Amino acid sequence: MALVRPLRLLLLGAPGSGKGTLTSRLLKQFPTISSLSSGDILRSQLSSGTTLSHEISSYIKEGKLLPDKLMVRLIGGELDKRNWLNKQSTWLLDGFPRTVGQARSLDQVLKPNEASINMVVELDVDQKVIIDRIEARWVHVNSGRVYNLDYNPPKVPFKDDITGEPLTKRDDDTAEVVSKRLDLYNKELQPLKQFYQELNVLHTVSGNTSDIVYPQLAQLVIDNYSHINN
Ligand code: ATP
């Protein structure tokens, strides 16, 4: 389905809330959307062996957030490189901004280009469900594709469906680190939501499986950004 107005969407959700899975489904249904996941961008830097990659890795391993300034520089650079800083662009962000500081800085970059975020969807999923899901989660690091051994298993056990490469567990998906990441998410969430609520772009969808959440998310996109008959 073609989108009529440019969509600049932020998916806001706890670790394991399904951002990656929902993004894949949106991209399939709306091929004009492009996506960027801050976690995937950071993980793709890790193998480079640079000082920056060591710095990034030390934060991720402990479940801490990278400093806002560094994130804004990294993601701002990536948006620019992809030529997304213009009012015609249609894209989706996952994982950035995740603090009010990042949200403010990003808005300062986007606003002069008339490219501000025009839809934020908060994914509201039970914390207990999230913890179980992360335990069963395996990833294909190079692509960011996510599998769940219970709900969304790969066609061949422990192999990526597209490339056939091995799946791995993320270092930061251990119980201890996950609980830190959840605490941080909960701490940042209210002020971040308030920021976007004041801009009148905040929506919330609730549900404990992506099959329940996805239709609500797709409907929001259709209602706000596309031709019904298209
Ligand atoms: P999920 O597990 O569902 O992918 P997540 O949001 O916990 O969700 P990522 O987005 O992949 O995981 O992020 C992994 C780590 O990368 C974070 O714990 C943090 O250390 C770092 N990170 C990612 N995005 C940001 C950001 N916007 N600001 C600061 N640190 C970030």
Ligand code: MG
């Ligand atoms: Mg992610």
